[in-house]
Structure formats: structure tokens, C-alpha cells
Amino acid sequence: MSIAIPFIAFLLVGAIAAYHRLRLPVWAALTATALVACWLLGANGTATLVAAFVTALIALPLLLPQFRLPFITKPLLGFYTKILPPLSETERVALEAGTVGFEGELFSGKPDWNVLLNQAKPTLSADEQAFLDGPTEELCRMINDWEITHVHADLTPPVWEFIKKNKFFGMIVPKEYGGLGFSALGNHKVIQKLASISSVVSSTVGVPNSLGPAELLLHYGTQEQKDYYLPRLADGREVPCFGLTGPWAGSDATSIPDYGIVTTGEWNGARVVGVKLTFDKRYITLAPVATLIGLAFRMYDPDGLIGDQKDIGITLALLPRDTAGVEIGRRHFPLNSPFQNGPIHGREVFIPLSQLIGGEAYAGKGWQMLVECLSIGRSITLPSTASGGAKMAAVVTGAYARIRKQFGLSVGRFEGVEEALARIAGNAYAASALAEASAAAVARGELPAVPSTISKYHCTEMGREAAQDAMDIHGGKGIILGPKNYLGRGWQASPIAITVEGANIMTRSLMIFGQGAILCHPWVLKEMKAATLPDPDERLREFDKNLFGHIGFAISNAVRSWWYGLVNARFGAAPGDAYTRRYYRKLNRYSAALALMADTSMLLLGGKLKFKESLSGRLGDVLSHLYIVSAMLKRYEDQGRPVSDQPLLAWSVHNSVHKIEIAFSAALRNFPIRPVGWLLWMLVFPWGRRAQAPSDRLGHKTASLLMSPNEARDRLAAGIFMTPGENNPAGRINSYLQKAILAEPVERKFLKALKNSDIEAHDFASQLDEGVREGWITADERRQLEELREMTIDTISVDDFDSEELRSAGYRDLQHDSRAAA
Template identity: 80%
Template sequence: MSIALPFLAFLVASAFAAYHRLRLAVWAAMTATLLVACWLLGANHVATITAGVLVALIALPLLIPQLRKPFITTPLLGFYTKLLPPLSDTERTALESGTVGFEGQLFSGKPDWNQLLTLPKPQLTAEEQAFLDGPCEELCRMTDDWDICHVRADLPPELWDYIKRNGFFGLNIPKEYGGLGFSALMNHKVIQKLASISSVVSSTVGVPNSLGPAELLMHYGTEEQKQQYLPRLADGREVPCFALTGPFAGSDATSIPDYGIVCMGEWNGINVLGIKLTLNKRYITLAPVATLIGVAFRMYDPDGLLGDKRDIGISLALVPADTQGLEIGRRHFPLNSPFQNGPITGKDVFVPLSQLIGGEDYAGQGWRMLMECLSIGRSITLPSTASGGSKMGAVTVGSYARIRKQFGLSIGRFEGVEEALARIAGNAYATSALSEATAAAVARGENPAVPSTIAKYHCTEMGRKAAMDCMDILGGKGIILGPRNFAGRSWQAAPIAITVEGANIMTRSLMIFGQGAILCHPWVMKEMKSAQLADPVERIDQFDAALFGHIGFAISNAVRSWWFGLTGTNIGSAPGDDDTRRYFRKLNRYSAALAVMADTSMLLLGGKLKFKESLSGRLGDVLSQLYIASSMLKRHQDAGNPVGDQPLLAYAFHDAVNKIETALSGALRNFPIRPVGWLLWLVIFPLGRRAQAPSDRLGHKVASLLMTPCDARERLAEGVFTTPCANNPGGRIVSYLPKVVMAEPVERKFLKALKNSDIEALEFDAQLDEGVREGWITADERKQLEELRAITLDAIMVDDFDPEELRSAGYASLHGRIAPRAAA
């Protein structure tokens, strides 16, 4: 024991210093003190001296800059520059365009939860709330999704007019330019509410307020361009679209083949310097009705009219729809969700340089401009759409599951249905928290590149899963389309959100971790930038600071990950109350595990990592679920930590943690260098995997919340259109739930008496008459049961049609026109 004691002291001091991230000098002093104590306590002197020499060999070269920089840092810099993956200009632009908020803490291994919890609670202004309760509520009342999707394949004229007159196309345009000047949070709230009644209406409003001419003009436009276009965009005189995607450039937008040649040409009768465009675009939302088109293209100057550079790069221009040579094609037909979408082509379309967004100064800056603005579409429009659909599905199907009975029991009481209800509620809770957190980041002035990709991917995926579970519970009610169907169109539209703004497969496997590992890591970007400095002294100094900060960071996270795995995160300081403190501790553990995996992967795989898409996707899942869980904890705190929400939070949190461990397990079991994977398993899972999916008992509590009028259910439904009206079958079903719950005791009493009687009446009304005569129920209770029967019928009934109605519907005639062309 006397021999082992000095080495044990060395290990304990090292682990303690690494866990608490103490400076190297502090570690050396602390270890030396412990070794002196070992000497005085009679430990083996040879072992103590050996341990002391080991401390000196580590500390002295690292603590003395004159030794460290030339003999350690300089050789490592040479190795690092060879290891550093080559970055294209477009990749570098993408990495440098975003800002880092709290998500950066999730890569630290030791998140500063105070940074998250002290963020202001997302709140609307009084003016914004009035708009949400007024014009937005009225637009929802006017919306008939069946008429839009089945009869017209378009919004009716009165809806187009109402949207334009009330400024829905100018939500975020400043008031000085005629817009409403609302925040990004308000944008989220509007889209969320509209999506709960119609995805066609929400996308129609969402596109002009996300990636499009208005957003780009507000950031980069010249004052003349702003004065000319923003007021017209705000009041709907101009309907915008943005043409980016083409047949040969989908997710890889940097490879667009569309081009513009700098030349002289005629514009409004005057010979001016401009660009002659050739383009072929598709999937352009609002293209069929657009009057002002933003176009992304590669700009060339073969005659040197602007300078020596021939390939100027990706640029953005505003092209009026009536410009000669520009052609807006026939409409695309997206999965029975007929929002306006179509192709745009053009040959030798001339526009002056003044039509470049931002003017000539921004020629060639298009990719950076897009990267800085794409986060709006990913952060707000698509996540908010998924949130609105998921939340509406949760409260509507929860009500339906209580109303609909089979075998004398509400179908929501069957355990199989309970499982689906719990998943719907968990996904709705997580989606709501994630979409609001990301919109709030934009509202604070951040450009959340990494959270926007997380929100886009996971909100749309959770929305799709919620829609699937809704359809499974509804059964025949869900698959029969008609005015009474509130879920079928959402199910049909789910793949659209998965596909647009970057296909989800690519988003998960390439973008989330690929951007996050560099943007959010506290040291990687610093190392990369320092290694590229021109001044040799400055390069060594900055790389030295970043490198050894990174080494200490990696050692600390390995120790923290192992310790948390060993103790089950039951030890350690964390914020929160008795219910949530253990959640924060778990996230501390997985943050350290993510940092260890990220550092190991980048060190050993280098530039090959970006081709290891399965590994990148799994590590992206870990980062995403950390961010989602953090958003849910912030939401819970902002709501005042309500006791009623605890089952929802617990279900969604345990689901997230189970996904984290599943992703980590998959990454370790498939790590390209197998011995390293085994070693990392011992660091991250020293006692094996512990997280499990939410229990059946917890699922039962969550499902019961959806089927019972309560504050938690009301909070989950906040922000969606549940007003009962003729055009909102889901809202009607939601409004029925309190009446159904109140009538259930009377119904049970009546059915029990009926079962034990010998009456021969078969019709429901006759049975009620007999029940009143026999004294089973009172006259008032009879009315209650009659209302319950009417409610139930309205909830479960589906529509039917005369065959001629279906043959004469817009889609039937459209098919007749398209089929011959397709055959040809």
C-alpha cells in the first residue's frame, strides 16, 4: 500500500483537477502537496520520488513557454495543418455566417445553465397579441381547408385579399417601410396558429416572411431598393418568391448552373450595364402567383466590364415577373397540399446591375447572404408549421379518443391507444419547446445556424410521427377525406416539410454535427483560424493557447464523462427544483460524452469525418436531443414550473435521453477504429447503458392528460386554432370534451340500468323515453344524453359524395389534362 499511495494521490489529484478544470499550475501544486503528505505519512520513498519526477516531467515543459512553444507547439502545428480538412469557400462561408448561443455550451462538457435560464421569457407585445387574437383569429375562421385543397386547389379570392390587406405578407417588414414590424417570435406564433387549421395558408403566409426578397432586402438592400419594394411587399401589391433550387442543384445549392453574363442592354428604354440571365428553376413556392422574383445565379464577367475577376460568384437579383424572356411555368402539384408552387425558366433575361440585391457591392456575395438568411426559414416557418400541426393533433385526437367508444369503453383507455397518445403528446411538447426556443433566438438578434438545422430536422420529423399516430388512432375517420376530416391533409403534407429547405437526410447526416462540431466547439474554430494566420509569431502564440486549452478540455471531459457514468449522475451541483435537478445532471453527463466523442472523431478521422455520414448523423442526434431537452427545461421554467406539466416534461425528457444513449451506443459500436470505440465505451458507459424509453405508467399519465380537461392540456394547446366553427372540425371536437366528461356518469348510470332491464325498445330515443319513465334518469339528464349522442356523431362521422361530385372536382379534371402530356 505504501508503494501505491503516491501514485493513487497522483491519480486522485489529476482527476479532481480535470473534473473541475483547474489550471496546470494548480494541478502541479496540488499534486506536489499530496506527494509531500505521502512522504510524511511514511509512503515508499522511491515511489514518492518517482511520482514527483513524473509530475515535473509533465508540468515543467508545459508551464515554461520557452520550452513548450518551440519543442511541442511548433511540431504539433505542422501535424495539425496536415490533419486539417480542406474547406471550400462555400463551406467556410457557411461556418462563418452563423452565431453561437447556448448551443455552444452543449459542446463544453460543463454547460453554464445560468446562461440558458436567465434568457428572457419569450413574450409577445400587446400589439402582437392583439393581432394574433384579431386578424389572425379571423383569418383562421375564414379558412376552409377542404375548399382550398379539394375544390379550388388555391386560396379563395377573399382570403388572398384579407391576407394582403391585413399585412400578413409584411409581418417582419419594419413599420417605416409599411410593414407590421413584428418580431421573429410573433412570426412563429402566426405560422403556428395558421398551420393548425391549414398548411396551405401557413405556407402561403410563411414564405414571404422567411427566405425571400423582403428578408434579403432588409439585410442587404440599398436604401433605394428598400423604398421601392418593401412597401409594395408589405401590402401585397408585390407577391414574392425566391428561385434557388433547380433540376441539377437541390440540396447542393452552391452548384447551381444558372448563370448571368455582365453586358450592356436595354432597361426601360435606356442602354445600361446589367446581367443577361439564363435560368431553370423548380419547386419555387408562390412562383405561379409571384410578381417579384428573387433569383440566385452564378455571375460571370467575361469582358471585364466590372474588373479583372471573370467568375464573380453566386449573386442574387430581383426580377419582375413581367421581364422579357422570363417564363413562369405551370403549377407543380405537391401531395394534395396545393400551395402555389411551380417552375421558373428564362433565357437571356436582361436586368440592370441596380437589380442586384444590395447593388453592385454585393455581386458574388450571394452564398453568404443566403447562409445568413436561410436560418429564418429553418428556424421559424417549418418548425412552427410542425408545432401547430402537432399541438392541434394532440388536443383534438386526445378529445376524440375520449369521445369514441368501443366495447363500452373510450378507445383512449386501451393500452395500445394510450401508447400512441403518449407519443403524440411527447412529440407535441418537444416540438413546441424547440420551435419557440429557436424563434426566440432569432428574435434576440442571433443567427442560429446550428439550432435552425436542429429545429428544421427534428420538428418536421416529430411532426410526421405525431401525424402518423393521429391517423392510427382515428382509423377510418382519418382516411376518409372530406370537410369533417381534420387530420388527413396533415398526414399527406408531412413529407413536404421533410423535403423542403434541405432534405432531412442531408440535414441530419451532413449539417447538424458538421456545423456544430466547428461552430459550437470552444476551441476548434480558434485552432483553425490561428493555424491560418500569416504572422509566424502570432500564429504560434494563438495556436499554442488554443491547442493546450483544447487538450485540457478533452482530458476534463473524459474524466467528467467517466465519473458521471460511474455515479449515474446522482452527484454534482445542478440548477432546478427537486423534479428537474436530476434532468440537468443527466444533460451534464451527455454534454461531456458528446465532447469526448467529437474530439476523438475529429482527431483520429480528420477530414475523413465529413464522409462518415452515419457517425456524423448519430453525433448530430446527440447534440440535437441535448438542445431539445434544454429547450423543454427552459419552457418549463418560463411557465412557472407547473406541477401539472411534470408528466409531459418527464415523458419528453426520458424519450430524448433514451435517444441520446441510443445514438451514442450506435456511434461507439460502429466507430471506424474499433479499439478506440471499445475504449470510449468504457469512458462513456462504464456501467453500461442506463437510459430507457418512458415507462407505460408514465405514458398512461400523459395519455390521461390529453383526454381530460386540465391546465396542462390547455397550456399544450396554447397558440393553435381551437375555436369551434363550421370550418374547424377539430376545434369542434376539442370543445366537446368538457361536455363529454360531464355526461359520462349519467351515461354509465343509464347503460347499467338499461342492461339490467327487460325493455324491448331498440331505438335510442325510445330507450331514453323508457329511462325517464322508469326513473333511471331525469328529464335534464335525458337532454344531456341526447347532446352526448349528437356530439359523438359529429365527432365520428365521415363524409360521403355523389360520384359526379368527385368526377367534377378540380383534381379530377386536372388529371384529365395532365395525363396525355405525361404519356407523351
């Protein structure tokens, strides 16, 4: 046994040092101390000397830079340079465009939770709150989604006028240019509230405040462009759209075939240097009504009119609608969600160089401009719309499930319905936390490249799942369209959010981990930059520093991952209270495992990793759910750790943790190099997968929160439009919940007495008369039951139409023409 003690001490000290990420000299000193102690305590001398020799063999070459740099680092640098996949200019710009926030900590394997918890609590300004309570509330009261989607296939003229007059299109425009000057958080809250009653309105308002002329002008426009266009965009004199997507390249700006040739032409009566544009765009939101078109194209200068470069690159420009040669006005019809969307075409359309966004100085810089602004757009409009829809679905479905009864029991009490209700609640809770977190990141001045893709992908997916579950619970109420239906249009619109701003399949499989693995990793990007430094000595020194930092990082994550897996993350320093500390520890475990998997994948697969989309997607799922749980925990802390929210938090965390382990399991079982996959499995899952999906008991608690008034339900509903009214059937049903619950004991008493009686009355009114005469209920209780019946009828009723009402105007015109011809 004494022979093994020195080697055990050697491994134990190494593991402790790696776990705590101690520096190499500290590890060497601690190991030497431990071996001396072993020798003094009588351990085998030969074994102790062997262990000491191994320690010296590792430590001395690495601690002596005179040896390490020429004999270790330099050969590794040469090897690294050969295997380093070349970064295209497109990839380089994409990596450099974003900033790294807390997601970088999640990639570290040892998150510093203070970075997250010390972030200021997201709060609205007084002006933003007043706008939500005033114009936004008033706009919601004006919205009749059935008229918008079925009758007009457009916003009504009063709604258009109200939006423009109250500067909804100018939320992001600074006050000095006549806009509202709202933060990203304020923008998010407005879009979320509008989305809870109409996705068409939220899209219409969201796009001008997302990727488009205003956003681009704010960041890159010349002062003259800002002074002219921003006030006009703010007050609605100009309605903007942005033409990026085309039939041949989708939204991939780097591959667009649309082009502009530098030449001379006429503009406002003068001969000037400009660009002659040919383009074919589709799926452009607001295009049919836009007066100002932002356009992405590839710019060429074959005659060298503005320089020596022939292919200038991706460039962005502004086109007034009435520019000669522009074809615009026709509409697409996106899944019965008729927001203004359509194609734009142009052939040899001439504009002067002054119409380039940023002027001639920004010619060819369009890809960088788009990447930076796309991350902002993805962070706000789509996540906010999905969050608003999911929150509305949660609140109204809970009320519906309590009021709607079958077999004398609220349908929400059936276990199958409870499962769906719990999913809706959990998805709404997670989506709203994630959407707010991404908006808060933008409000802090970040350009959240990775969080924006996480937020866009997962909010829209959770919104779709919430809509599906709500439709299943509502049954016929959800599928029969009409003024009383508050779910059908949202369900039809959910695939739209999935598709736009980068289709979700591509976002998951290419972007989340693809960007995160390099941008968020603490060492990879530094190594890549070090390896390309022009000065040889500086290149060697910087690469040495980052390489060995990376090696220590990898060893540490292997140890941390194995240890956390061994103890099932029950130990370790973590913030939070007695309830949430276990969740932080779980995140510590999966952070270490993700860092280990990312390093192993990049080391062994190299440039081939970008083509392993299934692996990339699964590791992206891990990163995403780490970020989602972090966002939920941050909001839980910001809200003062409300005890009543704990079932919602617990269900959502368990759901995410379960998905994390499923993603890890699939990645490891399908790892391209099978023996490496087996080894990683032992480090990540030493006892196998342990995380379980949320239990039925937890699901029951979560579902119950939606079916009765309580603080947790109110917090979940915060920020959506639930004011009851003729135009808001969801708000009406939600308002019935309290009265319906108060009437339930009276209803049970009455139905029990009725069942045990021999009265012959069949209609409800006559049965109530008998109940009062027999003394089963009082006159006041009768009125209570009558009111409950009226509320229930409104809750479950659907619309019906004369056949002629459902026929399109085109059909009616065709019939009229046929009769006239006859």
C-alpha cells in the same frame, strides 16, 4: 499498500483537477502538496519520488514557455498544418455566417446553465398579441381547408384579399416601410396558429416572411431598393417568391448551373450594363402567383465590364414577373396540399445591375447572403408549421379518444392507444418548446446556424410522427377526406416539410454535427484560425494557447464522462428544483460524452469525418436532443415550474435521453477504429446503457392529460386555433370534451340499467323514453344523453359524395368533349 498510495494520490488529484478544469499550475501545486503529505504520512519514499518525478516531467516542460513553444508546440503546429483539411470558400462562409448561442455550452462538456436560464422569457409585444387575437383569429375563421385543398386548389379570393389587406406578408417588414415590424417570436406565433387549421395558408404566409426578397432586402438591399420594394411587399402589391432550387443541384446554391453573363442591354428605353440570365428553377413556393422573383445564379463577366474577375460567384437578383423572357405560372401539385408552387424558366433574360440585391457591391456574395438568411428561415416557418400541426393533433386526438367508445370504453383507455397518445403529447410538447426556442434566438438577434437545422429537422420529424399516431387513433375518421376531416391534409403535407429547406436525411447526416463540431466547439475553430495567421510568432503563440486549452478540455471531458457514467449522473452541481435537477445532471453527463466523442472523432478521422455520415448523424442526434431537452427545461422554468406539466416534461425528457443513449451506442459500436470504440464505450457507458424509454405508467399519465380538461392541456393548446365553428371540426370536437365527461356517469348508469332490463326498445330514442319511465334517468339527464349522442355523431362521422363530385374538372371536360364528338 504504502507503495500504491502516492500513485493513487497522483491519479486522484489529476482526476479532480481535470473534472473541475483547474489550470496546470494549480494541478502541479495540488499534486506536489498531496505527494508531500503522502511522504509525511509514511508512504513508500521511492514510490513518492517516482510520482514526484512524473509530475515534474509533465509540469516543467509545459509550464516553461521557453521550452514549450519551440520544442513542443512548433512541431505540433507543423503536424497540424499538414493534417488540417482545407476549408473551401463555401465551407468557410458557412461557418462564419452563423452565431453560437447556448448550443456552444452543450458542446463544452460543462454547460453553464446560467447562460440558458438568464435569457429573457420570450414574450410578445402588445401589437403582436393584438394581431394574434384579432386579424389572425379572423383569418382562421375564414379558412375552409376542404375548399382550399379540394374545390379551389388555392386560397379563396376573400382569403387572399384579407391576407394582403392585413399585411400578413409584411410581418417582418419594419413599420417605417409600411410593414408590421414583428419579432421572430411574433412571426412564429402567427404561423403556428395558421398551421393548426391549414398548412396551405401557413405556407403561403410563411414564405414571404422567411427566405425571400423581403428578408434579403432588409439585410442587404440598397436604400433605393428598400424604399421601393418593401412597402409594396408589406401591403401585398407585390407577391414574392425566391428561385433557388433547380433540377440539377437541388437547393445547393454552390452547385447551381443557372448563370448570368454581364453585358449591355435595353432597360426602360436606355442602354445599360446588366446581366443576361439563363435559369431553370422548380419547387418554387408562390411562383405561380408571384409578381416579384428573387433569383440565385452564378455570375460571369467574360468581357471585364465591371472588373477583372471572370467568375464573380453566386449572386442574387430581383426580377419583376413581366420581365421579357421569364416563363412563370405553371404549378406543381404537392401531395394534395395545393399551396402555390411551381417552376420558373428563363433564357437570356436581361436585367440591369441595379436589380442585383444590394446592387453591384453585393455581386458574388450570394452564398453568404443565403447562408445567413436560410438559418433564419429554417428557424421560423417550418418549425412553427410543424409545432402548430402537432399541438392541434394532440388536443383534438385526446378529445376524440375520450369521446369515441368501443366495447363501452373510451378508446383512449386502451393501452395501445395510450402509447400513441403519449407519443403525440410528448412530441407536441417538445416540438413547441423547440420551435419557440429557435424563434426566440432569432428575436435576440442571433443567426442560429446549428439550432435552425436542429429545429427544422426535429420539429418536422416530430410533427410527422404526431400526425401518424393521430391518424392511427382516428382510423377511418382520419382517412376519409372531406369537410369533416381535420387530419388527412396535414398527414399528406407532412413529407413536404420534411423535404424542403434541405431534405431531412441530409440535414441530419451532414449539417447538424458537421457545422456544430466546428462552429460550437470551444477550441477547434480557434485552432484552425490560429494555424493560418500570417505572422509566424503570433501564429505560434495563438496556436499554443488554443492547443493546450484543447488538450486540457479533452482530458477533462474524458474524466467527467467516465465519472458521470460511473455514478449515473446522480451527483454534481446543477440548477433547477428537486424535480428537474436530475435532468440537468443527465445533460451534464451527455454533454461531456459528446465533447469527448467529437474530439476523438475529429482527431482520429480528420477530414474523413465529413464522409462518415452515419457517425455524424448519430452524434448530431445527441447534440439535437441535448438542445431539445434544454429548450423544454427553459420553457418549464419560464412558465413557473407548473406541477401539472411534469408528466409531459418527464415523458419528453426520458424519450430524448433514451434516444441519446441509442445514438451513442450505435456510434460507439460502429466507430471506424474498433479499439478506440471499445475504450470510449468504457468511458461513456462504464456500466452499460442505463436509460430506458418512458414507462407505461408515465405514458398513462401523459395520455390522460390529453383526455380531460386541465391546465397542462390548456398550456399545450395555447397558440392554436381551436375556436369551434362550421369550418373547424377539430375545434368543435375539442369543445365537446367537457360536456362529454360530465355525461359519462349518466351514460354508465343508463347503459347498466338498460343491460339488466327486459325492455324491447331498439332505437336510442325509444330506449331513452323507457329510461325516463322506469326512473333510471331524469328528464334533464335524458337531454344530456341526447346531447352526448349528437356530439358523438359529429365526432365520429365522415363525409360521403356523389361519384360525379369526386371527378376532376378535366375528366368532366373530357366526357363532355367525347359526347359532343359523338
